Amino acid sequence: MARPPVEKANKRKYMLEKLSGRVFLFCALLSVISLLLIIGFVFFKGINPFVAEGYSFINFLFGDDWVPSEDQFGIFPMIVASIYATIGALIIGVPIGLFTAIFLAEIAPKKVAKIISPAVQLLAGIPSVLYGVFGLAVIVPFLQNNLGLAKGQSLIAVILVLAIMMLPTVVTVSETAIRAVPKSYREGSLALGVSHIGTIFRVVVPAAKSGILTAVVLGMGRAIGETMAVILVAGNSLIVPTSLTDSVRPLTTNIALEMGYAAGVHQEMLFATGIVLFSFILILNFVLAKISAKGGN
Amino acid sequence: MVMTTLLSKHNKKVKEDLQQMTESNGKTKISVRDLNLFYGEKQALYSLSLDIQEKEVTALIGPSGCGKSTFLRTLNRMNDLIDGVNITGDITIDNENIYQSTDVIKLRTKVGMVFQKANLFPMSIYDNVAYGPRGQGIKSKKELDKIVEESLRGAAIWDEVKDRLKTSALGLSGGQQQRICIARAIAMKPEIILMDEPTSALDPISTLKVEELIADMKKDYTIVIVTHNMQQAARVSDKTAFFLNGEVVEFDTTDKIFSVPKDQRTEDYITGRFG
Ligand SMILES: Nc1ncnc2c1ncn2[C@@H]1O[C@H](COP(=O)(O)OP(=O)(O)OP(=O)(O)O)[C@@H](O)[C@H]1O
Ligand SMILES: [Mg+2]
Numbered sequence: 001m002a003r004p005p006v007e008k009a010n011k012r013k014y015m016l017e018k019l020s021g022r023v024f025l026f027c028a029l030l031s032v033i034s035l036l037l038i039i040g041f042v043f044f045k046g047i048n049p050f051v052a053e054g055y056s057f058i059n060f061l062f063g064d065d066w067v068p069s070e071d072q073f074g075i076f077p078m079i080v081a082s083i084y085a086t087i088g089a090l091i092i093g094v095p096i097g098l099f100t101a102i103f104l105a106e107i108a109p110k111k112v113a114k115i116i117s118p119a120v121q122l123l124a125g126i127p128s129v130l131y132g133v134f135g136l137a138v139i140v141p142f143l144q145n146n147l148g149l150a151k152g153q154s155l156i157a158v159i160l161v162l163a164i165m166m167l168p169t170v171v172t173v174s175e176t177a178i179r180a181v182p183k184s185y186r187e188g189s190l191a192l193g194v195s196h197i198g199t200i201f202r203v204v205v206p207a208a209k210s211g212i213l214t215a216v217v218l219g220m221g222r223a224i225g226e227t228m229a230v231i232l233v234a235g236n237s238l239i240v241p242t243s244l245t246d247s248v249r250p251l252t253t254n255i256a257l258e259m260g261y262a263a264g265v266h267q268e269m270l271f272a273t274g275i276v277l278f279s280f281i282l283i284l285n286f287v288l289a290k291i292s293a294k295g296g297n
Numbered sequence: 298m299v300m301t302t303l304l305s306k307h308n309k310k311v312k313e314d315l316q317q318m319t320e321s322n323g324k325t326k327i328s329v330r331d332l333n334l335f336y337g338e339k340q341a342l343y344s345l346s347l348d349i350q351e352k353e354v355t356a357l358i359g360p361s362g363c364g365k366s367t368f369l370r371t372l373n374r375m376n377d378l379i380d381g382v383n384i385t386g387d388i389t390i391d392n393e394n395i396y397q398s399t400d401v402i403k404l405r406t407k408v409g410m411v412f413q414k415a416n417l418f419p420m421s422i423y424d425n426v427a428y429g430p431r432g433q434g435i436k437s438k439k440e441l442d443k444i445v446e447e448s449l450r451g452a453a454i455w456d457e458v459k460d461r462l463k464t465s466a467l468g469l470s471g472g473q474q475q476r477i478c479i480a481r482a483i484a485m486k487p488e489i490i491l492m493d494e495p496t497s498a499l500d501p502i503s504t505l506k507v508e509e510l511i512a513d514m515k516k517d518y519t520i521v522i523v524t525h526n527m528q529q530a531a532r533v534s535d536k537t538a539f540f541l542n543g544e545v546v547e548f549d550t551t552d553k554i555f556s557v558p559k560d561q562r563t564e565d566y567i568t569g570r571f572g
Contacts, residue, residue, distance in 0.1 A: 110380075185418055186378075187375065187378070187412065188417070189418070191409070191482075192405065192481065192482070193406035194428075194429070198432055
């Protein structure tokens with residue numbers, strides 16, 4: 001007698017279960033679909049000049065001249081600028097970020113860490129245009145005055161701004177990795193008469209290696225993809241940089257500066273620039289996946 | 298009949314004499330006087346005083362939470378790592394007050410420690426054992442090779458791992474890892490080795506191996522071992538200290554503690570009638 005209503009209630013539960021499953025699936029699909037749409041669109045537009053209109057992809061990648069009005073589309077200087085800027089930012093940002101993370105996780109008194117940690121995280125939330133404004137208002141004039149440059153907007157300015165911008169990522173991710181190192185490793189090392197600093201560099205940091213590498217790759221992604229802040233401090237000259245003080249135009253900047261008015265092949269070439277940029281990011285993600293797979297072992 | 302009793306009496310006498318001889322030969326290695334320890338407001342050790350003899354095994358027994366680990370960790374100042382720990386009283390090792398001298402690194406070189414859970418580093422067996430000596434600035438490969446082999450032999454595990462020194466130490470069994478931990482401690486050529494329940498995570502056979510090892514190491518090292526295993530304390534130690542609620546209730550030769558304890562609480566604990 002009591003049975004049928006119970007079954008009915010169960011049926012409702014199963015329905016609900018199924019329905020919520022569908023909702024989750026739909027949401028998950030939505031993000032995948034938007035990703036595919038964006039990639040598809042960019043690739044469709046960007047490949048067109050090379051398949052339909054006879055432009056050489058090699059000339060595009062390795063050409064030195066970008067003069068849309070004369071039908072010349074070479075992005076080599078921008079590739080070089082992007083790579084230099086990213087590597088430069090890593091050289092400055094990673095050691096500073098790593099030392100900050102070590103300080104916060106291992107050395108700073110709890111009270112100090114409690115103030116600095118959130119401050120660093122807040123740094124991540126600042127809109128990138130403000131970094132650019134800061135660079136333009138502080139770093140650029142500083143370089144201009146101290147290095148005697150005609151124009152402070154330069155590769156080094158980009159590097160400095162990007163280094164600051166990657167700090168929150170590098171610090172937060174590596175701090176988390178360092179804190180996750182088991183306490184027993186530290187005790188084991190200290191009990192062997194190894195100093196605090198020795199313990200940090202010989203046991204703790206190596207044990208956090210894969211997390212720290214992840215931090216570096218994420219910071220790199222941030223640097224190579226950054227657009228707004230870079231536009232303001234790069235100077236945007238179309239030359240292959242030969243010195244840190246050269247004015248440069250990285251890939252992202254090129255797209256953002258010209259997309260507003262470009263049409264036809266010019267526009268498609270900007271999409272092609274996007275493909276190159278996207279390839280860099282893909283490679284980084286691939287590396288990241290490799291690292292985390294290794295860290296899991 | 299009379300002869301045999303006489304003989305056994307004689308034997309007993311000889312044994313006692315021997316025991317007294319070894320006892321009087323013993324030199325005080327660690328001397329603890331009126332030691333109090335506080336975790337913040339909470340007192341964990343109450344005016345402990347005891348002398349630990351050189352080249353003996355001293356066992357610390359007592360119910361969970363009575364302060365055995367806390368006491369053990371005062372001997373190499375590992376409690377310094379914990380915020381808010383306050384210590385009063387004196388601990389001297391070889392007549393040197395370890396809380397007055399500030400050279401913790403020297404202290405920990407002299408006083409090695411083996412933890413309850415094997416805590417090898419995520420590196421090769423070789424690098425684990427060579428870790429401490431490298432920290433002391435030993436770089437020569439020949440010298441390190443020698444130390445590693447000696448230490449692994451000293452921990453009776455050389456034959457088991459000699460062909461895989463360069464492989465990760467974390468791939469070994471729990472019992473093997475614990476013996477590598479002992480080798481790692483030995484590699485520092487310490488004089489004292491502290492062990493906090495070194496076999497509590499091991500199977501009976503590995504436990505036996507570690508116990509044999511401890512008995513063997515006694516000739517070179519002064520050993521202080523925390524254990525919850527009464528048989529183990531009885532098997533490996535010369536002296537036993539019974540801890541209760543942060544105090545040492547009784548400290549005597551292991552024989553006496555386990556046969557004729559003076560304190561009712563000690564007797565209750567070792568016979569399992571406790572609580
Ligand atoms: N870091 C700490 N902070 C505060 N109190 C602590 C800390 N470590 C231990 N205590 C307290 O000190 C007392 C003694 O702890 P201890 O670890 O020395 O006991 P134990 O005898 O080793 O116990 P067990 O046999 O379970 O290992 C316990 O009451 C414990 O709660
Ligand atoms: Mg304990």
